[in-house]
Amino acid sequence: xxxxxxxxxxxxxxxxxxxxxxxxxxxxxxxxxxxxxxxxxxxxxxxxxxxxxxxxxxxxxxxxxxxxxxxxxxxxxxxxxxxxxxxxxxxxxxxxxxxxxxxxxxxxxxxxxxxxxxxxxxxxxxxxxxxxxxxxxxxxxxxxxxxxxxxxxxxxxxxxxxxxxxxxxxxxxxxxxxxxxxxxxxxxxxxxxxxxxxxxxxxxxxxxxxxxxxxxxxxxxxxxxxxxxxxxxxxxxxxxxxxxxxxxxxxxxxxxxxxxxxxxxxxxxxxxxxxxxxxxxxxxxxxxxxxxxxxxxxxxx
Amino acid sequence: xxxxxxxxxxxxxxxxxxxxxxxxxxxxxxxxxxxxxxxxxxxxxxxxxxxxxxxxxxxxxxxxxxxxxxxxxxxxxxxxxxxxxxxxxxxxxxxxxxxxxxxxxxxxxxxxxxxxxxxxxxxxxxxxxxxxxxxxxxxxxxxxxxxxxxxxxxxxxxxxxxxxxxxxxxxxxxxxxxxxxxxxxxxxxxxxxxxxxxxxxxxxxxxxxxxxxxxxxxxxxxxxxxxxxxxxxxxxxxxxxxxxxxxxxxxxxxxxxxxxxxxxxxxxxxxxxxxxxxxxxxxxxxxxxxxxxxxxxxxxxxxxxxxx
Numbered sequence: 001x002x003x004x005x006x007x008x009x010x011x012x013x014x015x016x017x018x019x020x021x022x023x024x025x026x027x028x029x030x031x032x033x034x035x036x037x038x039x040x041x042x043x044x045x046x047x048x049x050x051x052x053x054x055x056x057x058x059x060x061x062x063x064x065x066x067x068x069x070x071x072x073x074x075x076x077x078x079x080x081x082x083x084x085x086x087x088x089x090x091x092x093x094x095x096x097x098x099x100x101x102x103x104x105x106x107x108x109x110x111x112x113x114x115x116x117x118x119x120x121x122x123x124x125x126x127x128x129x130x131x132x133x134x135x136x137x138x139x140x141x142x143x144x145x146x147x148x149x150x151x152x153x154x155x156x157x158x159x160x161x162x163x164x165x166x167x168x169x170x171x172x173x174x175x176x177x178x179x180x181x182x183x184x185x186x187x188x189x190x191x192x193x194x195x196x197x198x199x200x201x202x203x204x205x206x207x208x209x210x211x212x213x214x215x216x217x218x219x220x221x222x223x224x225x226x227x228x229x230x231x232x233x234x235x236x237x238x239x240x241x242x243x244x245x246x247x248x249x250x251x252x253x254x255x256x257x258x259x260x261x262x263x264x265x266x267x268x269x270x271x272x273x274x275x276x277x278x279x280x281x282x283x284x285x286x287x288x289x290x291x292x293x294x295x296x297x298x299x300x301x
Numbered sequence: 302x303x304x305x306x307x308x309x310x311x312x313x314x315x316x317x318x319x320x321x322x323x324x325x326x327x328x329x330x331x332x333x334x335x336x337x338x339x340x341x342x343x344x345x346x347x348x349x350x351x352x353x354x355x356x357x358x359x360x361x362x363x364x365x366x367x368x369x370x371x372x373x374x375x376x377x378x379x380x381x382x383x384x385x386x387x388x389x390x391x392x393x394x395x396x397x398x399x400x401x402x403x404x405x406x407x408x409x410x411x412x413x414x415x416x417x418x419x420x421x422x423x424x425x426x427x428x429x430x431x432x433x434x435x436x437x438x439x440x441x442x443x444x445x446x447x448x449x450x451x452x453x454x455x456x457x458x459x460x461x462x463x464x465x466x467x468x469x470x471x472x473x474x475x476x477x478x479x480x481x482x483x484x485x486x487x488x489x490x491x492x493x494x495x496x497x498x499x500x501x502x503x504x505x506x507x508x509x510x511x512x513x514x515x516x517x518x519x520x521x522x523x524x525x526x527x528x529x530x531x532x533x534x535x536x537x538x539x540x541x542x543x544x545x546x547x548x549x550x551x552x553x554x555x556x557x558x559x560x561x562x563x564x565x566x567x568x569x570x571x572x573x574x575x576x577x578x579x580x581x582x583x584x585x586x587x588x589x590x591x592x593x594x595x596x597x598x599x600x601x602x603x604x605x606x607x608x609x
Contacts (some may be wrong), residue, residue: 073408076608093412101408107400109324111331123320124409168405178408 018087020176020207021049021072026081028067041067043231044081049224051175054198054208056222056239058215064231065211066104069180072209073101085176097125100169104181106161110154114145114164117153118171125172139167143197159190166197176207183217195221219243252282317415318422321406325423326430329389334427337385341377341435345442348373363450367478370446371572374439375487379568381435382428382495383523389424390502391515404609414601421503421597428495436488440480447479478574486582487571493589494565498523500596501560507603526562529555560592 028042042064049055057065070076072083074090088095108117118136122128127135140146143163153161162182169177179198183191198221201208212218218225219239226236235242253260261279268276348370397403406416454475458468502519509515533552564585571577 070404070609073404075404075407077606093410096408096410099408101405103401103404103408106402106405108402108405109328111328112324120320120324121405121409124317124406124411126316126410165405169408172409 018051019048019084020051020053020086021047021055021209022082022084022087023047023068023072024082026068026071026083027079028064028071028076029079040231042071045228045231045233046081047226047233047236049207049209051207052202052205053224054202054210054222056218056225057209057211057228058213058218058225059228060213063228065213065228066180068228069101069178069209069211073099073178097172098175100171100174100177102162102165102169102177102179102182104184106165108153108161108164108168110152113150113152114140114156115149117164118167121168122171127172135171135173139170142170142200143167144193157190159186159193162186162190162194163197166194170201174206176209177201178209178211180211181213182210183212183214191217248277314412314415317411318419321411321416321419322422322426325393325420326426328393329423329427334385334389335431335434337381338431338434338438341374341381342438344377345370345374345435345438349442349446363446363453364475364478367443367447367450367475368572368574370439370443371478371484374435374442375491375568375572378432378435378439378488378491379494382432382491383498385431386424386428386495386499387502387516387519387523388512389427390421390499391506391509391512391519393420393424394503394506395509395512395515398609407609413604417503417507417600417604418597421499424499425496428499429492432488432492432495436485440484443480443484447475450478451475474574477576481576483571483575483577486577486579487568489582490565490568490577490585493585494562497560497589497592497596500593500600504596504600504603507600507607522559523562526560528563529559530561530563557595560588564588 024046026042026045029038029040032039045068057068059065067076071078072090077091083090085095086098112120115136118139119132122132122135140149143166145160145163148160153164156164182194186194195217198208210218210222222239225239225242227234265276268274349366451472454471455468458471498519501522502515505518506515533556537548537552567577567581
C-alpha cells in the first residue's frame with residue numbers, strides 16, 4: 001500500500017512536469033487550388049503551456065491561430081514539427097482523452113436539447129449511467145443553462161450556444177480546454193459569463209488555451225500570451241512582463257485631498273531624474289459601464 | 302475524477318459507433334423523413350385499383366391486382382431506400398463539416414473510422430426501419446386482397462365444377478402471389494442494394510466538396526450498375542479486343558469496384574410469383590457485404606488523411 005501511494009505521488013509530481021501543450025517548430029503549408037502554390041499558414045511556431053496556465057494566443061484574422069489549434073487537435077497534420085498534449089502525440093486518438101475543444105462559431109445539432117447534446121458528447125467519451133446524468137446536471141448548472149436543459153438548441157441564443165459548447169468541451173473533465181474565439185458574436189453580458197467560466201476553470205486548475213483577437217478579454221483572463229502574425233510567433237511570455245512599462249510607476253489613491261496631490265507633485269518636481277507624466281481620475285471601461293447599467297435595469301424590472 | 306476516468310477507459314469502438322448511429326438515426330427521424338410513409342400508404346392502397354380485366358379462368362381472377370400491389374410496393378421501396386440512402390449519406394458529412402460539429406466530435410477520443418461507421422449504420426438503421434414499416438403495410442394489404450381474390454376464385458371454380466385437387470392446386474398458386482417468404486427475401490434484397498448505395502455515397506462524400514456532387518455521382522454509379530455487366534460481356538465477346546489478359550483484368554477490376562445491380566433482378570421474379578431460393582439470398586448478402594465493406598474501408602482511407 002505505501003508503494004502504491006508513493007507511485008501515485010510520483011505520477012502526480014511527474015504529471016506536473018509534463019507540459020499540457022507542447023508545440024515544437026510547427027509549420028503548416030496548404031495547397032492553393034489549381035496554381036499548386038503552397039500557402040504557409042503557420043511558420044515554425046513553438047508554444048509550451050504548463051498545467052494550470054491560461055494561455056492566450058492573439059493575432060489578426062488569418063494569422064494562423066486556428067490552424068495552430070487544429071494541428072494541436074489532430075484536425076490537420078503538421079507539414080513539419082510536432083504537437084503534443086500532456087506528452088501524447090496530437091495525431092494519436094488517445095491524446096484527446098484529456099482535452100476539450102470549443103471551435104469558433106459552432107453550430108451544434110439543432111434537433112437535440114441541451115441535455116441531449118451533453119449526453120451525446122459524454123457517451124462518445126465513454127460516460128454512461130448515473131455518472132453521465134450527474135455530470136450533465138453539473139455542467140448545465142455550471143454554464144447556467146438548467147432552465148433550458150430540455151429546449152432544443154435551435155431555440156438557443158448565440159451566448160447560450162457558446163455556453164453549451166463550453167459545457168460539451170468539459171464533459172469528460174479534461175485537464176486542457178482549447179477555446180477558439182469563445183466570445184465571437186456574443187453580447188457583453190454573454191461575453192462576461194464566458195469570461196467568468198474561464199476564471200472558474202482556472203480556479204479548478206484546468207489548463208486553458210485561448211485564441212482570440214479581443215485583446216482586452218485576453219488581458220483580463222490570461223497569465224501567458226503569444227502574439228502570432230503572418231504565421232510566425234512574434235512575441236511570447238508572461239502577460240505581466242510583456243505589458244509592464246518598466247520606466248514608469250503607478251499609484252492609485254482613494255480619497256486623496258488636493259493638499260496630498262499637491263505635495264506628491266512637489267516631491268516629484270524636487271527629485272532628480274523623475275518627471276510627472278500624468279495625473280487624473282482613473283476611468284472605468286465602457287464594458288463595465290454597460291454591464292453595471294444593464295444589470296441595474298434587470299434588477300429594477 | 303477517478304471514477305470518470307475509469308468509465309472513459311471502458312469506452313469501446315462498438316459503443317462509440319452505436320452512439321453515433323443512434324444519434325444519426327434520431328437526426329434523420331427529426332428531419333421528418335417518415336412522412337414518406339404516408340405516400341407509400343397511398344401507393345400501396347391505390348395499387349389495389351390497378352386490376353386489368355383478364356378473366357380467362359378462375360386462376361386468373363384478381364392475380365394481376367396482387368402483382369400490381371407487389372410491383373408498386375417494391376418499386377416504391379426501392380425508390381425510397383435508394384434515394385434516402387444516397388441523399389442522407391451525402392448530406393450528413395458535409396453538414397457536420399460546415400457546421401463545425403465534426404470538429405467537436407473528432408476533438409473527443411473518437412477514431413475517424415468510428416465516426417464513419419456510426420454515420421453509415423445510422424442511415425442503414427433508418428432505411429431498415431422504413432422498409433420494415435413499408436413491408437408490414439404491404440403484407441397487410443396483400444393479405445387482405447389475396448383472401449378476397451381467393452374467395453372469388455374458389456366461388457368461380459366451384460361454379461364451374463372443378464375437382465377438389467384442382468381447387469387445392471389453385472389455392473397454392475394464389476397463395477404464392479400473396480404474402481410469402483420470397484417476398485420478404487425481396488425486401489431484404491432491396492435493403493441490401495440500398496446498403497451498397499449508402500456505403501458508396503459515404504465514399505464519395507469523403508472527398509467531394511458538395512452534397513450535390515455526391516448525389517449526382519452516386520445516382521450515376523447506380524444507373525451504370527444496372528448495365529455494367531452487359532457492357533462487360535459485350536466487350537469480352539467483341540472479338541480480339543476482349544481476348545487479351547489486359548481486357549479481362551480491366552473488366553474484372555471494374556466488376557470489383559462498380560457494383561453489378563443486375564444481381565438484384567431476382568426481385569422482379571418474386572413480383573411475378575416465383576420463389577427466391579435461400580442460396581440466391583445468401584449470395585446477394587455476400588455480394589452486398591463485399592461492396593459495403595470495400596466502400597467503407599476506402600472511405601476510411603480517404604477520411605483518415607482528410608484535413609479540416
